[in-house]
Amino acid sequence: MTFSPPACPPAPVPASTPAALQSALALKGRRVGVAALNIATYALLLVWIAQILGAQGWSWIDVAIFVCFAVAAPWSVLGVWNALIGLWLLHGRGDAMALVAPFAEAGGLRQPVHLRTAIVMTVRNEDPARAYARLETVMQSVLATGEDRHFCFFVLSDTSEADVGAMEEHAFAALKLRNPMLAGRLFYRRRTDNAGYKAGNLRDFCDRWGADYEFMLPLDADSLMSGETIVRMVRMAQAFPKLGILQSLVVGAPATSGFARIFQFGMRHGMRPYTMGSAFWAGDCGPFWGHNALVRIAPFRDHCKLPILPGKPPLGGQILSHDQVEAVLMRRAGFECRVLPQESGSYEDNPPTLLEFTRRDLRWCQGNMQYWALLGMKGLKPMSRFQLLWAIMMFIGVPAFTAIIALSALKPLDGEDINAFPAASALGLYAVFLAMYLAPKLAGFVDIALTPGGLARYGGAGRFVAGALLELGFSFLLGATTTLRTSLFMIGLLFGRSVIWNGQARDAHALSLATATRGLWPQMVFGLFLFATAGVLAPGVILWSLPLTAGYVLAVPFAVASASPALGMWLARSGVCALPEDLDPPTILTALAARSDPPTDKHDAKRIFETA
Numbered sequence: 001m002t003f004s005p006p007a008c009p010p011a012p013v014p015a016s017t018p019a020a021l022q023s024a025l026a027l028k029g030r031r032v033g034v035a036a037l038n039i040a041t042y043a044l045l046l047v048w049i050a051q052i053l054g055a056q057g058w059s060w061i062d063v064a065i066f067v068c069f070a071v072a073a074p075w076s077v078l079g080v081w082n083a084l085i086g087l088w089l090l091h092g093r094g095d096a097m098a099l100v101a102p103f104a105e106a107g108g109l110r111q112p113v114h115l116r117t118a119i120v121m122t123v124r125n126e127d128p129a130r131a132y133a134r135l136e137t138v139m140q141s142v143l144a145t146g147e148d149r150h151f152c153f154f155v156l157s158d159t160s161e162a163d164v165g166a167m168e169e170h171a172f173a174a175l176k177l178r179n180p181m182l183a184g185r186l187f188y189r190r191r192t193d194n195a196g197y198k199a200g201n202l203r204d205f206c207d208r209w210g211a212d213y214e215f216m217l218p219l220d221a222d223s224l225m226s227g228e229t230i231v232r233m234v235r236m237a238q239a240f241p242k243l244g245i246l247q248s249l250v251v252g253a254p255a256t257s258g259f260a261r262i263f264q265f266g267m268r269h270g271m272r273p274y275t276m277g278s279a280f281w282a283g284d285c286g287p288f289w290g291h292n293a294l295v296r297i298a299p300f301r302d303h304c305k306l307p308i309l310p311g312k313p314p315l316g317g318q319i320l321s322h323d324q325v326e327a328v329l330m331r332r333a334g335f336e337c338r339v340l341p342q343e344s345g346s347y348e349d350n351p352p353t354l355l356e357f358t359r360r361d362l363r364w365c366q367g368n369m370q371y372w373a374l375l376g377m378k379g380l381k382p383m384s385r386f387q388l389l390w391a392i393m394m395f396i397g398v399p400a401f402t403a404i405i406a407l408s409a410l411k412p413l414d415g416e417d418i419n420a421f422p423a424a425s426a427l428g429l430y431a432v433f434l435a436m437y438l439a440p441k442l443a444g445f446v447d448i449a450l451t452p453g454g455l456a457r458y459g460g461a462g463r464f465v466a467g468a469l470l471e472l473g474f475s476f477l478l479g480a481t482t483t484l485r486t487s488l489f490m491i492g493l494l495f496g497r498s499v500i501w502n503g504q505a506r507d508a509h510a511l512s513l514a515t516a517t518r519g520l521w522p523q524m525v526f527g528l529f530l531f532a533t534a535g536v537l538a539p540g541v542i543l544w545s546l547p548l549t550a551g552y553v554l555a556v557p558f559a560v561a562s563a564s565p566a567l568g569m570w571l572a573r574s575g576v577c578a579l580p581e582d583l584d585p586p587t588i589l590t591a592l593a594a595r596s597d598p599p600t601d602k603h604d605a606k607r608i609f610e611t612a
Contacts, residue, residue, distance in 0.1 A: 017283065017284040017336055018242040018284065018334050018335060018336050019103070019240040019241075019242035019243050019284070019335075019336045020240075020242075021102045021103055021240065021284070021336065021338075022102060022283055022284070027281075027283045027284070030280060030281045030283070031281045031383070033281075034081060034085070034280075034281045037081050038074075038077050038078055038081055041077050041080070041081070042073060042074060042077050045069075045073055045077070045429075045432075045433075046066075046069075046070060046073075048425070048429050049065075049066060049069050049429060050066060051422070051425070052422050052425050052426050052429060053065060053066055055420070055421065055422050056416045056417065056420055056421070057416075059414035059415070059416070060414075061407055061410055061411055061413070061414045062414065064403070064407050065404055065407045065408065065411075067400075068400040068401070068403045068404045068407070069400075069404060071396060071397055071400035072397040072398075072400040072401040072404065073397075073433075074393055074397070075393055075394060075397045076433065076436040076437055076439070077436065078390075079274070079436065079437075079439055079440050080436050080439040081277065082273075082274045082277035082278045082440070083270070083273050083274055083277060083439045083440045083442075083443035083444075084277070084439075084443065085276070085277035085280055085281075086272065086273030086274055086275070086276035086277030086278075086280075086443060086447075087273050087277075087443050087446060087447060089273075089276050089277070089280060090272070090273060090276060090447055090450075090451075091447070091450050091451075096276060097341075097342070099280060100276055100279040100280050100341060101279065101338065101339075101340055101341060101342075103236050103239070103240055103243060103246075103338060104236065104340060104342070106235055106236045106238075106239035106240070107232035107233065107235045107236045108232070109235065109239075110235075111235055111238070111239075112147070113147040113150045113231060113234050113235065113238070114150065114238065115150065115214035115215065115234065115237075115238055116150050116151075116152070116212065116213045116214055116215070117150060117151050117152075117213060117214065117215040117216065117217060117230075117234055117294070118151075118152050118153075118154055118205070118209065118212075118213040118215070118216045118217070118297075119138060119139075119142070119151060119152070119153050119154070119216075119217045119219065119230070120153075120154040120155075120156050120202070120205055120216050120217065120218050120219065121134075121135050121153075121154070121155050121156065121218075121219040121220070121221065121223070122156045122157075122158070122198050122201050122202065122218060122219070122220065122221075122291075123155065123156070123157050123158070123159065123168070123221045124157070124158040124159055124160070124194065124198075125159050125160060125161050125164050126159075126164075126221040126504070126506075127221075127506075127507075128164070128167045128168045128170075128171040128172075129167075129171060130221070130222075130506065130507070130596075131155075131221040131222075132155075132171050132172070132175050133592060133595045133596045134219075134221070134222065134223060134224050134592065135153065135155065135175075135219070136175060136178070136179070136595060137224060137588060137591050137592045137595055138153075138219065138223075138224065138225055138226075138227070138230075138588075139153055139179060139182065139186075140227075140591060141225075141226050141227035141228070141230075141587070141588055141591065142227035142230060142231070143181065143182075143227070144227055145227040145228060145230075145231045147227075147231050147234075148227075150234075151185070151230075152185040152186070152187070152213070153182065153185060153186050153187070154187045154188075154189065154205065154209075155168070155172060155187070155188045155189070156189055156191075156201050156202070156204075156205055157188070157189065157190035157191065158190075158191050158194045158197075158198070158201050159190060160194060165190055168188070168190065169188070169190075172188040189204075189205075189208075191204060195318075196306070196318055197318060197320060197322070198290065198322065199306050199318075199319065199322035199326070200318070202216070202218060203301075203305065206297055206300060206301040207301070210297040210298070210300075210301050213297055214296065214297065214298075215234065215237060215294050215295060215296055215297060216294075216295050216297050216300075217230060217233075217292075217293070217294050217295070218290065218291050218292075218293065218295065219291055219292065220290075220291040220292075220348065221504075221506070222348050222349035222504075222506050223250075223291050223292050223347070223348055224253060224346075224347040224348070224588060224589075224592060225248070225292055225345060225346050225347070225588075226345030226346075226586070226587070226588040227588075228345060229248065229344050229345035229346055230294075232344070233246050233248065233294045233340070234294065236294075236340075237294050237296065240336075242334070242335050242336055243296070243335065243336050243338060244295070244296045244299050244300070244330040244331075244333070244335025244336060244337060245286070245288050245293055245294070245295050245296070245300075245326075245327060245330050245335070245336075245337040245338070246293060246294040246338055246339075246340060247286060247287055247288055247289055247292070247293040247337070247338070247339045247340065248292045248293060248294075248339075248340050248344060248346035249271065249272075249275055249339065249340060249341055249342055249343060249344065249346060250289060250291070250292045250346050250347065250348050251264070251267075251268055251271065251343055251346065251347060251348075252264030252267060252268060252347070252348065252349070252350045252579070253347040253348065253349055253581065253589065254579055254581050254582045254585070254589065255349065255350065255352065255508065255568075256352075256507075256508040256565075256568045256572070257352035257353065257507075257508035257509075257563065257568050258561075258562055258563065258564060258565075258567030258568040258570075258571055259351070259352060259353055259354060259357070259562040259563055260349070260350040260351065260352050260508070261568060261571050261572075261577045261578075262467075262470060262471050262474045262562070262571070262577050263350055263351075263357070263471075263474070263478070264350045264579065265467050265471050265577040265578075265579065266441045266444070266468075266471040266472075266474070266475055267350070267441075268444070268579060269441060269443075269444025269445055269447060269448055270440035270441040270443065270444040271444070272341070272343065272444060272447055273440070273443040273444055273447050274440045274443070274444075275339060275341040276341045278339075279338075279339050279341050282339075282383065282387075283338075283383075284331065284336040284337065284338065285327075285328075285331050285337060285381060285383040285384055285387060286327070286336075286337045286338045286339040287323075287324065287327060287337070287339055287387075288323045288324060288326055288327035288330075288337060289323055290322065290323035291348070292346045292347075292348065296335065299330060299333045299334075299335050300326065300330065302333070303329055303330065303332070303333035304325075304326040304329040304330055304333070305329075306318070306319045306322055306325055306326070307319070307374075307377075309370055309373045309374075310373065312496075313496075313498050314366050314369075314493050314496060314497065314498035314499075315366075315369060315370055315372075315373070315493065316370075316373075319367065319370050320363065320366055320367030320370065320499075321363075321364060321366075321367025321368050321370065321371070321391070322367075324368075324371070324387060324388065324391050325371070325374060325388075327384075327387070328377075328380055328381070328384035328385075328387060328388060331380075331381055331383075331384050332379045332380055332381065332384065345586065345588060347588075347589075349506050351504070351505075351506075352505065352506065352507060352508045352509060352563065353505075353509065353511055353559065353562070353563040354478070354481060354511075354516075354520075354555075354558065354559040354562060354563070355511065355515070355516070355519050355520075355559060356504065356505050357478075357482070358481070358482055358485050358486075358519075359499075359504070360504070361482055361485075361486060362485070362486065362489050362499050363499045364395075365395045365398075365486055365489060365490065366489075366493060366498065366499050368391045368392055368394060368395055369392065369395065369490070369493060371388045371389075371391055371392050372392060374388055375388055375389060395486060395490065398483050398486045398487055398490070399483075399486070399487035399490050399491070401483055402483050402484055402487040403487075405530065405545075405548060405549065406526075406529075406530070408541070408545075409529075409530050409533040409534050409537070409538075409541070410533065410537075411538075412537035412538050413537065418538070427544065430544070434547060437479075438472065438475070441471070441472070441475065445468050448464065449464075457580040457583070457584075458578060458579070458580065458583075459575040459578050459583060463574070463575045463576055463578065466576045467576045467577040467578070470576060470577060471577060474562070476547045476548070476550070476551060477550065477551040477554060477555075477558045478551065478558075479548075479551060480523070480527075480548060480549065480550065480551025480552050480555070481520065481523050481551050481552070481555045481558065481559070484522060484523050484526055484552065485520075485522070485523070488522060508563075508565065508568060509563065510560075510563055510564060510565055511559055511560050511563040512560070513556065513560055516555075516556045516557075516559040516560050517556050519559070520555040520556050520559055521556075523551070523552045523553075523555035523556075524552065524553055524555055524556060526552050527549060527550075527551075527552025527553035527554075527555070528552075528553060530545075530549050530552065531549070531553065
């Protein structure tokens with residue numbers, strides 16, 4: 001009789017994320033490592049500023065500055081490490097996409113689409129012609145892929161203004177007549193109220209029609225996506241049934257507004273390394289930005305219903321910033337939320353003026369402040385709680401940073417010997433913090449410079465450097481203006497101040513001096529206070545503080561100048577701050593330009609640039 005050894009037990013299968021895309025242990029190691037880098041950097045900054053402020057003992061001004069710095073610094077610290085990690089992935093590794101987006105490969109396998117998708121555009125008091133031009137461009141682009149039989153298209157209206165609603169219905173009837181090939185797959189629905197805002201609009205869709213589709217792809221009124229990108233994302237989600245939300249990397253579309261052109265020039269570069277870096281450690285707990293994303297309807301409908309917060313608005317009641325909450329609820333339900341960190345045919349329009357930009361910021365601010373009530377929600381992943389906290393910190397740091405500037409102007413009043421103040425160390429910390437503040441966009445500039453052909457896509461090194469320098473100055477002016485307005489708004493939240501959720505002015509338009517002054521006079525008053533105080537107490541502070549303070553006193557002329565049509569025309573003519581799509585428009589943008597009424601000037605901008 002022969003002896004048979006006992007069979008070896010099967011090797012344990014390592015735990016993975018719900019869609020089996022990554023090892024949960026490896027992802028945890030990334031998060032621990034990134035956390036360690038951030039904590040160490042944060043601690044060093046706190047020690048550094050404590051040595052500066054406490055050099056002659058601690059006054060109440062010193063304590064206040066230290067506390068505000070402790071609140072304001074974390075956002076910049078994580079921004080630095082996201083940017084550096086993103087640069088390392090993009091230029092130090094040959095497998096960056098495999099590390100951060102292992103699902104992406106499935107999009108290129110050319111497998112046939114077999115699951116149904118509803119592409120839904122949500123609108124509220126928007127220009128129907130403008131919105132429908134974008135939807136029709138998306139529709140035609142999807143038709144061109146040959147996979148359109150699995151797609152339907154919806155306009156989900158929350159419009160409250162009767163005349164706009166009538167224009168929507170008339171324009172939709174014309175849209176159906178122009179697209180007979182989509183008969184039975186093109187729908188319009190207008191709600192009689194705005195319950196739940198945009199989230200309620202999408203939930204109403206899911207309750208009515210969600211059972212007929214596997215996915216929905218929400219679009220805002222200014223969204224644009226190519227059919228190839230949409231089909232590619234559907235293939236990815238088909239391959240991984242536990243992929244609940246797939247967010248595309250949304251970039252700014254070419255604009256005629258000078259403000260938008262300069263803003264999105266810097267935003268475009270910073271997003272790529274920043275998003276790569278954050279996706280490296282966020283993994284399955286990725287972001288949802290509410291539009292230009294593929295959403296699996298069943299778990300969204302069953303598990304992502306937003307709670308009604310206790311108390312009254314502005315911080316109670318219905319949640320305004322719904323997207324991040326829906327992302328953490330999707331993850332709690334056992335589905336992954338991922339971002340595709342590639343520029344891949346997904347566009348939006350950026351605000352055309354400083355006033356529109358700050359209006360959007362205030363909506364986000366109020367919505368994010370509601371997250372305080374959600375941090376203790378049962379069943380959330382630790383990473384998901386961090387995401388909610390991080391969304392809060394994005395705005396909490398703003399008034400803290402503003403307070404540091406005001407307190408610094410008062411620092412000479414604390415009775416310390418100015419000659420004994422460690423000025424060199426303070427200037428060093430100031431320079432380091434400015435570099436940290438700029439780190440994501442600086443990383444973006446480096447990324448373009450290191451990418452083969454990157455500079456050529458932006459019109460060459462000369463135009464790119466000119467655009468980068470212009471955008472850096474622009475960002476300092478913009479930062480000062482928006483931080484004070486957000487700070488004042490957050491104080492107003494405590495006393496019941498609230499935003500109004502309505503349509504947005506999305507097209508370029510000039511700002512009068514009177515309009516800019518009405519909206520931005522507090523910035524001027526605050527700036528004059530800072531300069532007057534520094535002029536009396538510490539005149540030497542004025543010069544080195546200009547990057548952070550000039551924007552206050554220049555807020556009104558900055559708003560007027562950046563909205564000037566002449567600036568937009570000059571930028572288009574010179575090629576400064578041009579995007580690759582300005583110089584070589586992809587098919588989706590040329591199709592929109594041909595369809596828009598009045599036609600957009602994408603081709604005109606390219607022709608002017610080429611003859612400059």
